[in-house]
Amino acid sequence: xxxxxxxxxxxxxxxxxxxxxxxxxxxxxxxxxxxxxxxxxxxxxxxxxxxxxxxxxxxxxxxxxxxxxxxxxxxxxxxxxxxxxxxxxxxxxxxxxxxxxxxxxxxxxxxxxxxxxxxxxxxxxxxxxxxxxxxxxxxxxxxxxxxxxxxxxxxxxxxxxxxxxxxxxxxxxxxxxxxxxxxxxxxxxxxxxxxxxxxxxxxxxxxxxxxxxxxxxxxxxxxxxxxxxxxxxxxxxxxxxxxxxxxxxxxxxxxxxxxxxxxxxxxxxxxxxxxxxxxxxxxxxxxxxxxxxxxxxxxxxxxxxxxxxxxxxxxxxxxxxxxxxxxxxxxxxxxxxxxxxxxxxxxxxxxxxxxxxxxxxxxxxxxxxxxxxxxxxxxxxxxxxxxxxxxxxxxxxxxxxxxxxxxxxxxxxxxxxxxxxxxxxxxxxxxxxxxxxxxxxxxxxxxxxxxxxxxxxxxxxxxxxxxxxxxxxxxxxxxxxxxxxxxxxxxxxxxxxxxxxxxxxxxxxxxxxxxxxxxxxxxxxxx
Amino acid sequence: xxxxxxxxxxxxxxxxxxxxxxxxxxxxxxxxxxxxxxxxxxxxxxxxxxxxxxxxxxxxxxxxxxxxxxxxxxxxxxxxxxxxxxxxxxxxxxxxxxxxxxxxxxxxxxxxxxxxxxxxxxxxxxxxxxxxxxxxxxxxxxxxxxxxxxxxxxxxxxxxxxxxxxxxxxxxxxxxxxxxxxxxxxxxxxxxxxxxxxxxxxxxxxxxxxxxxxxxxxxxxxxxxxxxxxxxxxxxxxxxxxxxxxxxxxxxxxxxxxxxxxxxxxxxxxxxxxxxxxxxxxxxxxxxxxxxxxxxxxxxxxxxxxxxxxxxxxxxxxxxxxxxxxxxxxxxx
Numbered sequence: 001x002x003x004x005x006x007x008x009x010x011x012x013x014x015x016x017x018x019x020x021x022x023x024x025x026x027x028x029x030x031x032x033x034x035x036x037x038x039x040x041x042x043x044x045x046x047x048x049x050x051x052x053x054x055x056x057x058x059x060x061x062x063x064x065x066x067x068x069x070x071x072x073x074x075x076x077x078x079x080x081x082x083x084x085x086x087x088x089x090x091x092x093x094x095x096x097x098x099x100x101x102x103x104x105x106x107x108x109x110x111x112x113x114x115x116x117x118x119x120x121x122x123x124x125x126x127x128x129x130x131x132x133x134x135x136x137x138x139x140x141x142x143x144x145x146x147x148x149x150x151x152x153x154x155x156x157x158x159x160x161x162x163x164x165x166x167x168x169x170x171x172x173x174x175x176x177x178x179x180x181x182x183x184x185x186x187x188x189x190x191x192x193x194x195x196x197x198x199x200x201x202x203x204x205x206x207x208x209x210x211x212x213x214x215x216x217x218x219x220x221x222x223x224x225x226x227x228x229x230x231x232x233x234x235x236x237x238x239x240x241x242x243x244x245x246x247x248x249x250x251x252x253x254x255x256x257x258x259x260x261x262x263x264x265x266x267x268x269x270x271x272x273x274x275x276x277x278x279x280x281x282x283x284x285x286x287x288x289x290x291x292x293x294x295x296x297x298x299x300x301x302x303x304x305x306x307x308x309x310x311x312x313x314x315x316x317x318x319x320x321x322x323x324x325x326x327x328x329x330x331x332x333x334x335x336x337x338x339x340x341x342x343x344x345x346x347x348x349x350x351x352x353x354x355x356x357x358x359x360x361x362x363x364x365x366x367x368x369x370x371x372x373x374x375x376x377x378x379x380x381x382x383x384x385x386x387x388x389x390x391x392x393x394x395x396x397x398x399x400x401x402x403x404x405x406x407x408x409x410x411x412x413x414x415x416x417x418x419x420x421x422x423x424x425x426x427x428x429x430x431x432x433x434x435x436x437x438x439x440x441x442x443x444x445x446x447x448x449x450x451x452x453x454x455x456x457x458x459x460x461x462x463x464x465x466x467x468x469x470x471x472x473x474x475x476x477x478x479x480x481x482x483x484x485x486x487x488x489x490x491x492x493x494x495x496x497x498x499x500x501x502x503x504x505x506x507x508x509x510x511x512x513x514x515x516x517x518x519x520x521x522x523x524x525x526x527x
Numbered sequence: 528x529x530x531x532x533x534x535x536x537x538x539x540x541x542x543x544x545x546x547x548x549x550x551x552x553x554x555x556x557x558x559x560x561x562x563x564x565x566x567x568x569x570x571x572x573x574x575x576x577x578x579x580x581x582x583x584x585x586x587x588x589x590x591x592x593x594x595x596x597x598x599x600x601x602x603x604x605x606x607x608x609x610x611x612x613x614x615x616x617x618x619x620x621x622x623x624x625x626x627x628x629x630x631x632x633x634x635x636x637x638x639x640x641x642x643x644x645x646x647x648x649x650x651x652x653x654x655x656x657x658x659x660x661x662x663x664x665x666x667x668x669x670x671x672x673x674x675x676x677x678x679x680x681x682x683x684x685x686x687x688x689x690x691x692x693x694x695x696x697x698x699x700x701x702x703x704x705x706x707x708x709x710x711x712x713x714x715x716x717x718x719x720x721x722x723x724x725x726x727x728x729x730x731x732x733x734x735x736x737x738x739x740x741x742x743x744x745x746x747x748x749x750x751x752x753x754x755x756x757x758x759x760x761x762x763x764x765x766x767x768x769x770x771x772x773x774x775x776x777x778x779x780x781x782x783x784x785x786x787x788x789x790x791x792x793x794x795x796x797x798x799x800x801x802x803x804x805x806x807x808x809x810x811x812x813x814x815x816x817x818x819x820x821x822x823x824x825x826x827x828x829x830x831x832x833x834x835x836x837x838x839x840x841x842x843x844x845x846x847x848x849x850x851x852x853x854x855x856x857x858x859x860x
Contacts, residue, residue: 011704011705011706012705013700013705018700018705021696021700021705021707021710022693022696022697022700023689023693023696025696025707025710025711025714026655026656026658026659026662026692026696027659028656028714028717028718030731030734031718031731032727032728032731032732033731033732033734033735037735038731038734038735041579044578044579062690062693063620063686063687063689063690063693064620064623064624064690064693064694066613066686067613067616067617067619067620067690068617068620068621070609070613070617071613071614071616071617072617074609074610074613074614075614077610078610088537091537111567111569114567114568114569114675115569117678117682118568118586118669118670118678121666121669121670121678121682121685122670122671124666124669124670124685125663125666125667125669125670130659133663133666134689137662137666137685137686137689138686140666140669140682140685141609141682141683141685141686144609144679144682145609145610147563147567148563148608148609148610149609149610151544151562151563152559152562152563155543155544155559155562158541158543158544159539159540159541159542159543160537160539160540161540162540164544165541165544165545166544166545166546167544168546168566168567168568168569168570169545169546169570169571171569172569172570172571172572173571173572178572178574181569181572181574182574182575185569185573185574185575185585186574186575188577188585189574189575189576189577189578189585190577190578191578191579192579451575451576452575454574454575454576455574455575456572456573456574461572490545504540508540512537
């Protein structure tokens with residue numbers, strides 16, 4: 001072999017050339033073991049890739065640069081978190097009600113970030129092109145960063161507020177958290193191309209501003225320095241993840257015309273799955289933030305209808321169209337948050353955060369933002385609840401709701417053209433009847449019925465007696481089924497849930513802030 | 528006397544998360560490592576069977592023959608979580624960067640003899656492909672292992688291996704004046720040179736194994752303990768030849784990394800071996816099997832080491848591995 005030694009100063013390399021030389025050549029076509037055994041998941045879905053070398057690296061970060069940039073970000077972030085803790089930064093939030101959005105985030109989204117960490121490690125191992133694999137590996141380690149920085153940002157809140165104490169167990173068990181949990185498990189249990197379309201494209205690219213923006217802007221508007229600093233710190237990671245989402249869809253579509261139909265099917269499914277999970281975000285924006293950022297309807301209009309619409313315009317040259325039922329999501333934007341918050345108000349004795357009825361000021365805001373629906377359909381119901389509460393007859397729903405077999409949300413939504421009728425679909429599969437909240441969810445089920453029949457539906461599981469701790473004995477005298485289910489959820493009834501008014505969170509907040517019971521300020525407690 | 532700052536103090540209602548209390552004791556203030564590392568992986572109530580492994584759950588402890596009562600028992604002696612990991616690696620890369628800049632600015636690889644250059648080309652650069660296999664193997668462990676503490680350690684190992692492969696690539700680019708010719712030649716050796724074929728075959732075998740703990744043993748215990756001390760460490764002991772010190776500078780990252788990574792690898796193996804006799808037997812059997820193959824694969828390569836003592840170095844590394852296995856509670860075969 002030739003001696004390649006020149007001994008001369010090297011020519012200057014562009015970033016792209018340097019990255020390609022250092023990275024792209026690392027892989028090889030195996031010959032002692034067949035390639036389809038080394039990368040054995042690529043044939044599961046019928047997607048055809050002819051040339052992995054056509055992958056355009058969405059960002060060209062070598063590891064040394066990654067360590068350097070990320071360390072810089074971590075230094076800044078942890079300096080802020082240290083200061084936040086040292087100075088009881090949690091006392092500077094707008095109101096203790098705000099912390100309930102963190103409870104939703106921490107029990108619903110942080111565990112999803114953990115799943116993303118593992119999912120991208122799977123992709124980092126399964127894609128045979130080093131370009132694609134490394135982009136996924138970097139996202140895998142980024143997602144671990146997000147899990148951990150969220151834990152460290154929220155650690156201080158956990159020391160002072162209830163409901164944040166057991167996020168991992170709650171995500172596995174608590175009924176409404178099966179909505180985000182089943183969403184992510186649906187993705188992670190799929191083949192590698194569906195995994196990346198579901199998370200990188202549908203979630204991280206198409207819908208990311210509807211998850212990330214509401215929580216991080218909510219933190220900014222409500223004085224939560226820890227969370228908003230985390231948000232700013234992860235923004236450049238998220239930008240990388242978005243470019244990966246866009247690159248992967250273009251790459252797959254350009255590789256083979258036969259891929260278009262499969263990708264369209266994935267997009268239809270994952271748009272609808274993602275949209276349903278976002279129902280939790282809608283109520284957070286409209287009902288839970290003491291200082292509001294924007295309404296759900298406005299957010300959906302900007303981030304989905306406008307931004308998503310122009311994205312699909314771009315993608316139409318590949319033969320893709322807007323996902324099925326997107327128009328319905330726009331029509332439902334008038335109702336989504338009101339119906340979702342109402343359900344949590346009804347079932348808040350079984351949740352892990354506090355609820356409250358909107359104040360007069362909140363209702364004026366809701367009327368303004370929802371002129372077509374709020375005063376007509378939702379204000380009267382809230383006023384009714386107020387009267388009941390004033391009479392000491394606070395309404396809780398004592399039943400277990402029917403759940404949608406696909407998205408696992410109770411059947412709480414109404415027909416798109418008639419807000420007085422519950423939307424309920426059903427289908428039969430192998431002699432069993434299955435129920436759905438929408439046409440979209442029914443269609444997702446009918447594409448893969450054998451997958452969705454195995455869903456762990458919390459209401460069913462509770463009724464079957466599968467939601468008790470191992471040491472619980474349903475045969476014992478005086479067995480308290482409801483209390484035992486709460487124990488299985490790791491929820492402390494009355495402490496973690498029900499109304500904010502009268503809660504320990506509220507009492508502590510008043511004490512720390514020096515507020516009298518009627519809300520007036522008084523001298524702070526002695527140091 | 529000291530300067531005093533008085534701050535309003537309010538008592539917390541709890542010290543840490545419940546999962547952290549359950550593992551490290553109730554209501555003790557927890558470290559950031561403790562809060563960030565353990566009991567994060569989903570455990571219960573999986574909704575769907577994965578299409579890529581329909582017999583098992585999404586996260587399933589049965590993806591290895593090793594059994595643990597507590598899968599989050601794998602504590603990292605380095606106590607790395609993301610922030611401490613990247614801060615440490617950023618410091619290491621800063622040193623490496625200075626070395627590369629220094630060597631490049633002064634054209635110092637020109638001081639290497641033709642023989643030394645040949646040694647780098649024939650015996651160092653092709654290892655970038657072995658590191659790529661090590662990257663994929665640790666990425667496999669990250670993806671399919673059980674428990675967040677094991678996945679975390681394997682994740683950092685994954686990105687470390689990519690970093691090492693890229694540093695090796697940069698040595699090649701320094702040698703070939705950024706033409707990439709040395710890297711193409713290294714890949715040709717990896718793919719066709721008879722001396723490298725045993726190692727490539729071994730790497731490819733490791734890539735089709737499905738038991739993630741076996742891969743851990745094959746890659747992180749056996750292969751590393753024979754490759755690093757023999758192929759990298761010698762660059763740091765044979766410093767007499769002109770230019771040798773520069774090669775030592777350019778591979779210092781690998782040397783420092785190896786010394787540190789061993790602590791994590793040993794901790795994992797020690798914990799798994801201490802769990803049961805069955806684990807000990809299984810880990811020992813894997814180690815023995817992969818050790819035999821690795822010695823065979825490395826034999827033709829160590830014979831090419833120009834100082835002539837390659838076979839003795841390999842023998843010494845095997846003896847050190849046996850000693851290390853005994854220390855970890857494994858039976859050296």
